[in-house]
Amino acid sequence: MTELTLAKALGSGLRRALSDDDKVVLLGEDIGTLGGVFRVTDGLQRDFGKDRVIDTPLAEAGIIGMAVGLAFRGYRPVCEIQFDGFIYPGFDQIVAQVAKLHYRTAGKVRMPLTIRVPYGGGIGAVEHHSESPEAYFAHTAGLRVVTCSTPQDAHSMLREAIASDDPVLFFEPKRRYWTKGEVDEDATALPMGKARVVTEGTDVTLVTYGPLVATALDAAVAAADDGISIEVVDLRSLSPVDFDTVSASVRKTGRLVITHEAAESGGIGAEIAATLTDRCFYYLEAAPVRITGFDVPYPAAKLEDHFLPDLDRILDGVDRALGRVNSLTGWSA
Amino acid sequence: MSTTVPVKAQMSGAKKQTPEFVQLLDPDGKRLSDELYDPWVSDVTGDQLASLYEDLIIVRRIDTEATALQRQGELGLWPPLFGQEAAQVGSARTLRPDDFVFSSYRENAVAYCRGVKLPDLLRVWRGTASSGWDPFEVGMATPAVIIGAQTLHATGYAVGCTFDGVDSVSVAYFGDGATSEGDVNEAMVFAASFNAPVIFFCQNNQWAISEPVGLQAQRPIADRAPGFGIPSIRVDGNDVLAVMAATRSALDRARTGGGPTFIEAVTYRRGPHTTSDDPSRYVDPLVAKEWEARDPIARVEAFLRSEGVLTDELAASIQARADEVAAEFRAGCLALENPEPLSVFDNVYATEHSGLARQKSQYKAYLEGFDK
Ligand SMILES: Cc1ncc(C[n+]2csc(CCOP(=O)(O)OP(=O)(O)O)c2C)c(N)n1
Ligand SMILES: [Mg+2]
Secondary structure, rough: EEEEEEHHHHHHHHHHHHHHHOOEEEEEOOOOOOOOOOOOOOOOHHHOOOOEEEEEEOOOOHHHHHEEEEEEOOOOOEEOOOOOOOOOHHHHHHHHHHHHHHOOOOOEEEEEEEEEEEEEEHHHHOOOOOHHHEEEEEEEEOEEEEEEEOOOHHHHHHHHHHOOOOEEEEEEEEOOOEEEEOOOOOOOOOOOOOOEHHHOOOOOEEOOOOOOHHHHHHHHHHHOOOOOOOEEEEOEEEOOOOOHHHHHHHHHHHHHEEEEEEEOOOHHHHHHHHHHHHHOOOEEEEEEEEEOOOOOOOOHHHHHOOOOOOOHHHHHHHHHOOOOOOOOOOOOO | OOOOEEEOOOOOOOOOOOOOOOOOOOOOOOEEEOOHHHHHOOOHHHHHHHHEEEEEEHHHHHHHHHHHHHHHOOOOOOOOOOOOHHHHHOOOOOOOOOOEEEEEEOOOOHHHHHOHHHHHHHHHHHOOOOOOOOHHOOOOOOEEOOOOHHHHHHHHHHHHHOOOOOOEEEEEEEEEHHHOOHHHHHHHHHHHHOOOOEEEEEEEEEEOOEEEEHHHHOOOOHHHHHOOOOOOEEEEEOHHHHHHHHHHHHHHHHHHOOOOOOEEOOOOOOOOOOOOOOOOHHHHHHHHHHHHHOOHHHHHHHHHOOOOOOHHHHHHHHHHHHHHHHHHHHHHHOOOOOOOOOHHHOOOOOOOHOOOOOOOHHHHHHHHHHOO
């Protein structure tokens, strides 16, 4: 066991993957000499060489498309997209090729790519550096989509993603890169497709993932002071979603709040709400509540506090789910 | 020497330049002659060059001030243009008001020359707005952060100008790294196919964050354009006069129906990529030192002094003026107001959107709950 930041835990996961399988290659902008703009790949090029940790030309379609070719050739590429908002030049390769090649070739061609994406806001950045584009990918058949919230998960899930024979979009909560936690490289990890009940509770199920897990835990502590018992579920996987774990929780609490940074419309929260309404209709005591980023482009830094769900907005959502006085009391639908 | 006489090359000792690398003022400030490009600046007087010199001093001064503001916590981030002053000023000062610029984030000197107000340069970096200015007021779009995207926009704007029968030109500014993106290559295809009056102005500052230009291009970047059917010029980007000559020749081609031109301005990013960057991880200090000797300001200064145009007195007054501008810049930065919370919902659509209107009124109710 060592205490590592989430960023360092990702780095140690990459290091293990590179040592364990010589078909693993890393590709990305500034990942070599610089070690990545967040230093996740720090030291890896020095230790594994320029053929395995590759600084690519500045082109995301190039990075993903070249990884597709490497995968055809039996490699297991791990691509770094520098920031969430820069994934779109590579979007076509991901959606039209990476996601569909296995299907198109009747399973003959595997695409064991991992595409790492630092995502989310809260760091006071300029445009395109704070986005949460996970729903686009969860909407795309053929891709697995996961995200981590602790250093241990960062390490274990990344290794599992790289070992997966399916393409995995691996979303890294960049504002939590500096969060520290114990990491056991040899721990038997919870499979990346499983959700985790992070803290148990009886009154409300609070479902979240990635950067907002920490905020949800703060909300659970704050609510406990008010005598409200929140069960926090960290989804970890967004495609597939571990609905068994979420349903079990909702059957217990009867109330569901979902929170994520991404916009509300067409988001992961909508999928959770719809499926849980379907699977737990007779257990629900109230309509599922979504607390999300608004349906606006990620705003300027001085406005991000008015975009991101925070403790107060989450607690307001909990009050709504419980039928307590809340900001929408008396609101006519 | 009278300061109103055109800045002519001194033939004695002047070295003939190959057209491949246009240089009119060498790093020591010696005026070189160039058959092809001299005519494009034959009208530039000593006074005009001194005025360009003043621009160079001012943009460097405000760039330094912005870095200081970032260090003091007043800006979230700043992308310094230190070292690229001549490439930006020399090109931007040749444009007409009805021309239109599409740039990336580093072109703050271009924006300054286009007449962008000082605090407007800082809104985005202070995080108070998503963009700094009205593009149509200054003939310059607000910067593209997505690398290379703006080159296609410039191409489309230029095609629009030909449809409208006007001789305005659009200029796309982008970096060496950007030339690897599909968008930039597609822009060149489109510009060539439609004979668009666009200038592709690439500042090859040798770096794309930590990646040296050698990773993006195995030959000089300017060599790529002819393959698309676009004539190109490789110019000393640290030579304000040569940049001006190259840009004027490209503008002339565009205005007279000759279509696009690609200009590679060879320069050097003397600062970090942005204030978040640590170039000590990847820059060889010896190479950086070599580029310091090719500084864009020193050579103009040396030339103007040798011509007797720049006196100690004038230099001091330019410096004083630069300090004044920097003070105004700083004050403007500190006076920028934070946006209203509910403005987060503004301008997403040109017309009312019912879903968003609902979110806005719900958030308004939520905020009002705190006052109760
Ligand atoms: C599509 C996209 N990918 C990645 C980035 C991250 N990024 C910002 S600047 C930069 C390097 C750009 O280099 P260059 O084009 O040479 O311009 P310079 O910064 O040198 O002015 C990178 C990779 C981005 N902004 N957009
Ligand atoms: Mg560059």
